[in-house]
Amino acid sequence: MDIQIVAHKFYDYSTFIRGYSKETVKRYRQMINFYCKFAQITKLEEVTDKNIREFFIFGRIERQWKPKTFILFVFSLKVFFRWCIKEGYMEKNFAEGLETPKVEKRLPPKLTKQDALKLLEVVYNYPYDFKYLRYRNHAIFSTFLFAGLRKHELLNLKYTDVDIENLTFFVRQGKGAKDRVVPMSYTLAQTLKKYLDERRRLKKTCPEFFTSLNRDMGLTNMGIRNLVVKIKATSKINFTIHKLRHTFATLMLEGGCDIFSLSKMMGHSDIKTTTIYLAASAEHLRGQMNKHPLNDICLTSHLADGR
Numbered sequence: 001m002d003i004q005i006v007a008h009k010f011y012d013y014s015t016f017i018r019g020y021s022k023e024t025v026k027r028y029r030q031m032i033n034f035y036c037k038f039a040q041i042t043k044l045e046e047v048t049d050k051n052i053r054e055f056f057i058f059g060r061i062e063r064q065w066k067p068k069t070f071i072l073f074v075f076s077l078k079v080f081f082r083w084c085i086k087e088g089y090m091e092k093n094f095a096e097g098l099e100t101p102k103v104e105k106r107l108p109p110k111l112t113k114q115d116a117l118k119l120l121e122v123v124y125n126y127p128y129d130f131k132y133l134r135y136r137n138h139a140i141f142s143t144f145l146f147a148g149l150r151k152h153e154l155l156n157l158k159y160t161d162v163d164i165e166n167l168t169f170f171v172r173q174g175k176g177a178k179d180r181v182v183p184m185s186y187t188l189a190q191t192l193k194k195y196l197d198e199r200r201r202l203k204k205t206c207p208e209f210f211t212s213l214n215r216d217m218g219l220t221n222m223g224i225r226n227l228v229v230k231i232k233a234t235s236k237i238n239f240t241i242h243k244l245r246h247t248f249a250t251l252m253l254e255g256g257c258d259i260f261s262l263s264k265m266m267g268h269s270d271i272k273t274t275t276i277y278l279a280a281s282a283e284h285l286r287g288q289m290n291k292h293p294l295n296d297i298c299l300t301s302h303l304a305d306g307r
Contacts (some may be wrong), residue, residue, distance in 0.1 A: 001044045001089055007032050010083050023152070031076040044089055052077070052094040060101075067101040074098050108246040108276060113254075115237050116145055116247055122235040132198045132213060137227060139195035140210060140219075143169075144241060146188040148248035148266055151241045155219060157209040164189050164196070171267065180267050249277040 011029060014020045036042070038058060039051040059065045059073060078095040085093055111119065124138045143149055149157075153171050161170040167184040184192075204211045208218025228241065245266075252262050263274040 003032075003036060003042060003044045003047075006044055006084060006087075006089055007080070009087075010080055013083065027072070028076050028080065031073055032080055035073075035077060044084065047081070047090070047094060049094045049097075053098070056098060067103045071100050071103065074100055108249075109240075109243050110246040110250045111237065111239060111243065113251060115239075116244075116251070119231070119235055119237055119239065120145065122237075123231055126231070126234060130213060132202055135195040135198045136210060136213075137231075139191050140224070140227070141231075141244070142188050142191045144244040145248055145251075146185050147182050148245050148252075149182065150245060150267075151221075151224065153267075154210065155208075155221060155224065158207050159209050160207075162192065162209050164192055178267060178269070180264070182265055246277070249274070253277055 007029070011025050014025050014028060015022075035052075035055050038055050039046070041047065041051070056070065056073065060070055065073070074095055078093060081090060081093040081095055084090040120138065120141055123141045124134060126134070126137070128134050128137075140154065143154055147169060149169070149171065156172060157169065158172070161172065162184075163170070164184070167186070167189055169182040169184060171180050171182055199211065204216055206216045206218060210219040211217065212219055212223060224241075228239075232239065249262060249266060252265075253259070259271065259274055259278065262277070263271045266274060268274050
């Protein structure tokens with residue numbers, strides 16, 4: 001059986017039956033194609049335990065896959081082969097017996113409060129050719145830092161999803177195909193108002209909230225990528241959009257936000273995912289240490305000794 005024909009049926013199943021996101025299906029396609037190219041196979045019958053293991057040895061040693069990349073490849077092929085078995089195309093899942101490396105527990109990268117403020121300052125004061133870009137780009141980076149949205153969530157925001165009057169974002173089909181409501185601070189609302197004034201001035205009417213300068217259409221993935229490259233070069237701050245999301249989470253905890261509320265804002269399905277930010281926030285942990293009940297007793301004792 002032609003492996004590409006079977007794979008396309010799997011992609012359709014993943015999209016229309018399972019409801020997986022475009023990004024997930026794209027990942028399946030890339031990883032299956034990469035395996036087929038490496039193993040030089042075109043038929044499903046040519047999948048063997050030997051070429052599967054050779055593929056993962058190649059990835060780990062030659063391509064220097066990190067543990068997370070290795071595990072993602074294993075998971076993707078395992079899901080595909082599992083579906084093939086269910087549909088009667090295969091009898092054995094050769095990815096099931098693979099041993100996976102231990103994932104390193106690293107703290108999420110983030111910006112300091114000072115760098116976050118500097119970044120917003122650079123974005124606003126950049127010498128743009130058009131005033132519209134100043135307000136739009138400042139609104140984009142403010143949304144990342146003040147609301148913690150993911151890149152695709154920001155690009156998918158519709159005009160009607162942003163309720164400045166009630167200080168909320170409605171995030172449609174975020175990660176895991178989940179809708180959620182994210183609160184908006186008053187500071188962010190003022191920034192978005194300035195952008196909206198410019199958007200109306202240029203008579204932008206497309207449904208997307210963040211729009212292109214030259215055309216009446218939503219900002220594209222390439223457009224935001226070019227913007228990030230430009231601001232990184234100007235600010236000399238090494239950041240990614242996901243790093244801005246980590247920065248939002250850490251700053252929220254340092255400001256006193258509880259972990260349950262933060263988990264809801266971030267759109268995490270499991271609160272354990274959110275708890276990693278507790279370790280990333282030294283300021284938050286230091287504040288919790290001040291709650292130790294012996295602190296007051298020792299302080300009273302020191303004051304008594306000083307009398």
